Amino acid sequence: MRWLFLLILSIASVTSRSIIPEIHSANAVSDRLIELVTQGSFRGVTYNRLAALADTIGPRLCGNESLTNAVNWVKDVMSSEGLDNVHVEEVRIPHWVRGEERALLLQPRKTKLSMLGLGNSVGTGPQGIRAPVLVVRSFDELNARCAEARNKIVVFNPQCDWKTKPIACYGSVVGYRVGGASSAAKCGAVASLSRSAASRSIDSPHTGVMAYDLSYPKIPAGSLSVEHADMLDRFQQRNQSIEILLYMEAQTLPDVVGYNLVAEVRGSSKPNETVLVSGHLDSWDVGQGAMDDGGGAMISWTVLSLLHSLNVRAKRTVRCVLWSCEEFGGVGADQYFNAHTNEIPTMSIVMESDLGVFHPQGLQFQGRPQAQQIIQTISNQLASINATQVVSGGGGEDISPWMQRGVPGASLLNDNWDYFAYHHSNGDTMNVLNSTDVDLAAAVWAVYAFSIADLDDLLPR
Amino acid sequence: MRWLFLLILSIASVTSRSIIPEIHSANAVSDRLIELVTQGSFRGVTYNRLAALADTIGPRLCGNESLTNAVNWVKDVMSSEGLDNVHVEEVRIPHWVRGEERALLLQPRKTKLSMLGLGNSVGTGPQGIRAPVLVVRSFDELNARCAEARNKIVVFNPQCDWKTKPIACYGSVVGYRVGGASSAAKCGAVASLSRSAASRSIDSPHTGVMAYDLSYPKIPAGSLSVEHADMLDRFQQRNQSIEILLYMEAQTLPDVVGYNLVAEVRGSSKPNETVLVSGHLDSWDVGQGAMDDGGGAMISWTVLSLLHSLNVRAKRTVRCVLWSCEEFGGVGADQYFNAHTNEIPTMSIVMESDLGVFHPQGLQFQGRPQAQQIIQTISNQLASINATQVVSGGGGEDISPWMQRGVPGASLLNDNWDYFAYHHSNGDTMNVLNSTDVDLAAAVWAVYAFSIADLDDLLPR
Known part of the structure; x- marks a missing residue:
């Protein structure tokens, strides 16, 4: 997380029963998503994927070979899993060396x-x-x-x-x-x-x-x-x-080629409309980059894995993007946005988890009140894991260009009071996270991504 | 602190009004000691002494020149203060180098x-x-x-x-x-x-x-x-x-000469009977040795400074010993004991603070029930700073030879739940302590030392 532009404003719960009856049909899928990741075969998978990455490849500084190795490792597993449209998109990224x-x-x-x-x-x-x-x-x-x-x-x-x-x-x-x-x-x-x-x-x-x-x-x-x-x-x-x-x-070498990594579970009826879930795969070159932002990247990947594993497609496409070089100013994400501005009208929401994957409480959301009402209604599907809070604010360095153009944005609301003890330090390791909370965070992320992607309409903006 | 031989057993409060009326006459001095160190001219002095030592001399590994420098620095200030009988006693200490x-x-x-x-x-x-x-x-x-x-x-x-x-x-x-x-x-x-x-x-x-x-x-x-x-x-x-x-x-070089540092406020009527307060001046060679055990050493010194500043003498001598080379097994303290076995009968209590000088709650005491009743009564003098707890147990590596021979022993009971996050690491710095709590710890230490030294009799054993 490079910047924190959080303005957490707790908002009063709003009801919207009459607006979006279709959400209720998503309940069954949400229950299955939660069950799969907290008690089923995906229990612990997200933490273990992250540990394998963070232990074996280590921290992933922008411009460093380890970041490319991480992209390739995740890409290979995503491909072998059978996710849709797994590919990288090249970007130019800075190459500072310590x-x-x-x-x-x-x-x-x-x-x-x-x-x-x-x-x-x-x-x-x-x-x-x-x-x-x-x-x-x-x-x-x-x-x-x-x-x-x-x-x-x-x-x-x-x-x-x-x-x-x-x-x-x-x-x-x-x-x-x-x-x-x-x-x-x-x-x-x-x-x-x-x-x-x-x-x-x-x-x-x-x-x-x-x-x-x-x-x-x-x-x-x-x-x-x-x-x-x-x-x-x-x-x-x-x-x-x-x-x-x-x-x-320390010195800054010439820019190098970096890669935003993309995978999808394509939509069943509106595949050209998109819900984007994301985290950044780069980190600082100290610790393991587990919390910032390996965890956010991994739960975004898990959203697709869960949908794929359940053989469930929402109406719209759910796209996971793992950004390159957030830490030097959203470098990869800015180039992604510039290459995808044609998707602004069809992007229902952009989500980024870059504030930790500690015990989740719900979602931070930034969008119009009508959209927030819908989010509030979806939140009820998370009652079983007690993660129904919706607060205004949130966002993330990488999704901010979209939000500045009016696309609704969200980030994970989680118990991250201790975030600043570890971030950008050698203390950012697997030890700050625990598998159960990571699973719960993935559940929150998946339920929102699927439910928003399965609405009859794009989120209002 | 090398070993922790704590067995904290909370004990029921015991009353002993009839046994030791003379304690009540010490009340006035105790109030003045507490006032001087928490609100008077000694407020902040202990922390600042420790900071000057820990910052300027740094950590003080057994056998290292920095430990000798620390002994000399404290000795010089003690002498210029006008404390009684300021001197060092030579010991042989190991010289391991990293x-x-x-x-x-x-x-x-x-x-x-x-x-x-x-x-x-x-x-x-x-x-x-x-x-x-x-x-x-x-x-x-x-x-x-x-x-x-x-x-x-x-x-x-x-x-x-x-x-x-x-x-x-x-x-x-x-x-x-x-x-x-x-x-x-x-x-x-x-x-x-x-x-x-x-x-x-x-x-x-x-x-x-x-x-x-x-x-x-x-x-x-x-x-x-x-x-x-x-x-x-x-x-x-x-x-x-x-x-x-x-x-x-790493290697172990030949033993070198080390120094236990001794100072006193001599007793007014029974100067050959002693209350011993102590901490160890050596530390590990990482961090600053602020918590382990600079703080314990400094509050023991402050006991004498307070008595001297108030121009108060107890009946018995209050002796401060700053031990050499505790971390390699109470090396300096063992030799001190061997050279002072003749004092076993006249040693009323041995006290060591080596478990932190965080917010103090009272005293850990190890001795016979009659002695513990007296300690319990003295504890009432600490009501104004809410540090009246007395629990069984405590002790310290350096005072254990005395305690094994039946001399009552005590250590500071303090809010040291976080002790093991810092000890023996680079995190043992001035930042883990705060000046107000260090003053309160010195107050507890001084009130017990004076009150025990001013009893009509030695603590029963």
């Missing part, structure tokens, strides 16, 4: 700092950058102390109450990750290190994408663990001189 | 595993050890598959429900850390890696001491993060071949 990297504290004592370079960052050159440090807690403080930053490594250490407002904190702290380097460069700094955007930490640095303002020199940018950012802050409060040697081999 | 180390997974995919070598382990030699892997979940499974372990790296991956029984899990899992290598060597294994003894993990390996059974070859021993132990386990379940290259420069 290389070796380290941040050594030289003063007041020698120790290795827990750091990760940020995506898009330049490297330091072979000698590294050895410089004194200025710690600031905000852009305002940097501006006030701009002259002090010259020839220094600026450390951004924004404070936030993550326990009570994690979403707001994430938005705020990520601002330093993305924009800190150029703000520091504007003041003549030679490198930038920012506090990890982490709700909890066991000395874990979190990476993520950054961007340069081309008005200023490109300086290397990394993130520090919460613990080490705070330690540097305390050194400065005690007037202890701080010196760091930063070494990063 | 050196460079890494575990690389070669098959099924290449990636760096999150590992830490274990204290006392031998190294691998300059070529490292490249071998296939056998994962077992228990000693029983190893015994059953002993022949398969030959020439392999054995990975111990014991499963335990840490959420419901953390203490039992710690005891069980640490058994593999301590004894895994020799059990594996018995089966012809070439190295041993054990799952970290961790209640929670963000891919964090936990080190700790191990021991060799000299009947078998000494093979290198490390710990793996929970996540990577589970990943290897899944590889094996899928019948994927696993190969690891383990490289460890």
Whole structure:
């Protein structure tokens, strides 16, 4: 998940009995979907597929061979399963490489700092950058102390109450990750290190994408663990001189070819109208990319597997797209949208799960009230697994172009309060997920995809 | 904390109004101690002392120069404060060094595993050890598959429900850390890696001491993060071949001189009788050794600082000892005991805080019922900070020789449910503690130390 544009607004339940009687006919299929994935032969399959992928191929950085390997592995299994129209669509994706990297504290004592370079960052050159440090807690403080930053490594250490407002904190702290380097460069700094955007930490640095303002020199940018950012802050409060040697081999190589992976269960009577379910197959190059976003990708695949296994086709086509290179800004998804704008009128809904596949509560939905009424009615089919909540908001980096053109969008509502402890860190592994919740998440995803695809009409927009 | 020999038995409150009226005269001092450290000039001092130590000197591995630096730093401040009888007592301590180390997974995919070598382990030699892997979940499974372990790296991956029984899990899992290598060597294994003894993990390996059974070859021993132990386990379940290259420069150098650091506030009328408060100044060489056991050491020092600052002397001497080399088995404390056995009859109580200085609830006490009645009565003096619980059990590695000879012992009862997420890992930093709770912990420690030292008699034993 690159951006979080969540505005969760709980909405009052609305009834719509008179509007969409056809939903009720989908009930039987929904029950079978739920049964198949929570108690039947597909129980545990989604978690095990994800584990096989995440263990054996590992993390899948945009532009890296492992991402292509993952696409090929999933594609082969999808094909052997017999899903419809399994294919890849080529896109151009950036190829940033991390290389070796380290941040050594030289003063007041020698120790290795827990750091990760940020995506898009330049490297330091072979000698590294050895410089004194200025710690600031905000852009305002940097501006006030701009002259002090010259020839220094600026450390951004924004404070936030993550326990009570994690979403707001994430938005705020990520601002330093993305924009800190150029703000520091504007003041003549030679490198930038920012506090990890982490709700909890066991000395874990979190990476993520950054961007340069081309008005200023490109300086290397990394993130520090919460613990080490705070330690540097305390050194400065005690007037202890701080010196760091930063070494990063990071560089951006020429773009490479990437692949959005597509598969379908074609519609029975309106195959050219579509419900799109998705997640992104790329991840950061740390941990396993299990939560962000292997889980979202796998439950989207499972939707097709379940329908295929039950030999059920909705009226419309259910299409699964596993995006390439979300983490560098929805790169693959933007190109997909541009190549498929002709489908805007026939796209009933775009769904992306990129906020975890923890215990699901229901759906986040963004669309017109008439559409939301329909979603609310469908939600009743999830009563048996207690996942009937529908809240306004949601979306996802990859589906946002469609939503901006008026296509209804949805994401999985799940118990993801701990998401920011793991995301973009070495902690994003299979251990943060559990098989039962992943199955439930797949059930929610499948019931909505099928039920929306089987409506008499496209969702109103 | 090396071992946890906690058996927390909540005991019914006992009253003892008739036994020890003199305790009530200590009330006024207790109130002043609590006020001074929670609201007065000592508010925040303990945390800041610890932060200065942990940030500037860092972790303090037994035998390492940083431990000596820490002793000297604390000693100098104690002396300048004007505490009584500030001195060090020399001991011989082991000098194990970690050196460079890494575990690389070669098959099924290449990636760096999150590992830490274990204290006392031998190294691998300059070529490292490249071998296939056998994962077992228990000693029983190893015994059953002993022949398969030959020439392999054995990975111990014991499963335990840490959420419901953390203490039992710690005891069980640490058994593999301590004894895994020799059990594996018995089966012809070439190295041993054990799952970290961790209640929670963000891919964090936990080190700790191990021991060799000299009947078998000494093979290198490390710990793996929970996540990577589970990943290897899944590889094996899928019948994927696993190969690891383990490289460890670990070695044990000749013993060096270490120092137990001692300071006192001498008793007014019975200076040759003693209440001993303590923590250990050494730590593992990862993180900052803030929780284990910088915090316990600092609150023990603060007890003296508070009494000195108030210009209060109890009848008996209150002695603070900051132990050397607890982590390798109470090495400094054992030698201290041997040199001070003449004090067994005059030692009223030995106290050690080595289980965290989180929000305190009271005291863990081990002694005779008559003594426990007295402790229970003293506990009323902590009503203003809601820390009046007294439970049976507790103790600490360093004070155990005294307790085995019948001297009453105590440790701090505190809200340390999260202790095992951080201990012996890079996560043991200042961030796990907070200044307010540390002050409260110091208050509990000081009230008990003073009140026991000011009784008319030694605690009954």
